[in-house]
Amino acid sequence: MAEIKTKYMGIDLNSPVIAASSGLTSSVDKVKKLEDAGAGAVVLKSLFEEQILYDSTKMTEGLNADIHADAFDFFSGMSSNYFLDEYLGLVEDCKKAVDIPVIASVNCVTDGAWLKYAERFENVGADALELNVFHLPVNKKMSSEDYEKIYYNIAKEIKRKVKIPVAFKVSPHFTSLSRVLENLADLNIDALVLFNRFYRPDIDINKLKITHAPIYSAPEEISLALQWISLLSGEIEIDFAATTGVHDSEGVIKQLLAGAKAVQLCSALYKSGPEVITKINDELSAWMDSKNYSTISEFNGMLCQEESENPEAYERTQYMKAAVGIS
Ligand SMILES: Cc1cc2nc3c(=O)[nH]c(=O)nc-3n(C[C@H](O)[C@H](O)[C@H](O)COP(=O)(O)O)c2cc1C
Numbered sequence: 001m002a003e004i005k006t007k008y009m010g011i012d013l014n015s016p017v018i019a020a021s022s023g024l025t026s027s028v029d030k031v032k033k034l035e036d037a038g039a040g041a042v043v044l045k046s047l048f049e050e051q052i053l054y055d056s057t058k059m060t061e062g063l064n065a066d067i068h069a070d071a072f073d074f075f076s077g078m079s080s081n082y083f084l085d086e087y088l089g090l091v092e093d094c095k096k097a098v099d100i101p102v103i104a105s106v107n108c109v110t111d112g113a114w115l116k117y118a119e120r121f122e123n124v125g126a127d128a129l130e131l132n133v134f135h136l137p138v139n140k141k142m143s144s145e146d147y148e149k150i151y152y153n154i155a156k157e158i159k160r161k162v163k164i165p166v167a168f169k170v171s172p173h174f175t176s177l178s179r180v181l182e183n184l185a186d187l188n189i190d191a192l193v194l195f196n197r198f199y200r201p202d203i204d205i206n207k208l209k210i211t212h213a214p215i216y217s218a219p220e221e222i223s224l225a226l227q228w229i230s231l232l233s234g235e236i237e238i239d240f241a242a243t244t245g246v247h248d249s250e251g252v253i254k255q256l257l258a259g260a261k262a263v264q265l266c267s268a269l270y271k272s273g274p275e276v277i278t279k280i281n282d283e284l285s286a287w288m289d290s291k292n293y294s295t296i297s298e299f300n301g302m303l304c305q306e307e308s309e310n311p312e313a314y315e316r317t318q319y320m321k322a323a324v325g326i327s
Contacts, residue, residue: 002288004281006040006296008262009128009165009190009239011101013040015281016296017252019274020243020264021046021105021130021169028093035098037274038281040262042100043130046107047087049114084117092124101127103167108133111153118161128165131158132196137173144175151180155187165190167241171198172224178232185238192236193264194225197244216267221245226258231315233259234306247271249283259301 006016019025019034019042026045034042087104094102104126108114121129133154137147151168158166172195174180181192200213222245229240242255243264252263268276293299305311 002285002293003295004285004288006261006300008041008241009167011041011127011165013101013262014038015040015277016256016260016262016284017277017280018043018103018241018262018264019269019277020266021132022266022270024266024269026090028090028097031094031102032097033274034269034277035100037277039100039274039277041103041127042094042098043103043105043264044087044090044094046105046132047083049106049108049110084120088120088124091121091126095125103128103130105130105132105169107131108154109135109150111150111157115154115157115161118158122162122164126164128167128190129158129162130167130169130193132169134171134196134198148174148180148183152183152187155184155189159188167191167193167239169193169196169243171196172228177228178235181232181238182236185236189238191239191241191261193241193243194228195244197221216270217245217247219245219247219251222251222254226254229255229260230258230304230308233301234304248276249280249287252280252284253287256296256300257303259304261300 004015006013008016008018015038017038017040019031019039021043023045024030025034025042031042031044091102091104102125104121106114106121106129108131118129131154133151135147135150137144151170155166155168166189168184168189168191170181170184170192184192197217199215202211202213203209204211222242225242225244229242233240239261240259241262241264242258242260243266245267246252246255246263246265247268255263265277265280288294288296288299291299301307305315
């Protein structure tokens with residue numbers, strides 16, 4: 001029987017399938033079920049920098065800092081610590097309850113205040129930290145470089161603060177994506193998670209209201225991350241993890257062939273429960289047997305652009321009759 005063990009950011013995983021950050025990784029019970037189903041690791045639900053800041057602002061709203069300095073300090077300290085302590089408790093409890101690696105996650109938008117707490121994730125035993133960093137580039141006064149600098153500053157600062165591996169979960173919305181990802185690798189970030197899938201607004205034309213696009217991904221959405229992992233996994237020396245649109249063993253195998261070291265699942269877990277991981281692990285192993293692979297390293301990255309006999313296929317962006325057979 002083929003061996004589906006692998007290594008991601010230097011951490012040993014029993015399976016390349018990781019439960020992505022979401023409400024499904026928000027309690028010890030849920031994390032235990034994911035371990036029982038065969039998850040290689042879990043990324044805990046994110047602690048939002050925005051949420052901490054918003055809340056501390058809200059609790060101190062209306063308090064005049066000069067007149068009520070003690071109360072101001074007390075409330076701003078208390079509200080930030082409340083969320084942080086609760087989160088650190090979750091990391092600690094999960095570490096006690098499961099044997100698989102537990103990756104803490106922070107959704108951050110600045111290289112500011114939250115970073116002074118970064119060491120605490122490490123102190124409570126997190127095996128790694130995944131930073132979900134995103135700025136919607138709507139500020140016309142900011143150039144692409146200004147936006148990129150925020151990512152680099154966070155990378156520099158976090159690597160100064162912690163020794164555990166750090167992954168950046170990013171969007172594809174950069175003018176020069178390869179360059180930005182290479183720069184993050186040069187700043188010693190340990191893994192890149194491609195690509196985050198965001199909440200997307202939509203419009204209800206009957207109710208004339210803003211609503212939202214489907215919360216869960218569809219399997220077709222795998223292509224963007226698949227293309228970029230294929231393009232970059234042989235080019236940039238860093239571990240890649242795939243996220244978005246992976247719903248089954250076929251999706252996992254494609255991403256491993258493209259060069260991903262690990263594959264994260266979220267929508268599939270919401271739709272089918274943790275058991276989908278057991279099925280994927282079994283099918284991955286059966287597929288490897290059918291191809292005579294005994295370890296993942298024998299085929300990992302085999303179809304990335306660098307190894308490909310048809311490298312230009314990965315860079316094709318326009319439909320051409322010759323490529324798709326439709327005129
Ligand atoms: C309900 C829900 C909650 C999520 N919460 C988080 C989160 O807290 N942090 C994060 O980095 N990603 C979060 N995500 C994004 C997922 O981790 C994942 O990257 C995204 O859903 C794409 O993967 P999928 O196609 O397997 O769903 C969430 C997604 C969903 C659907």
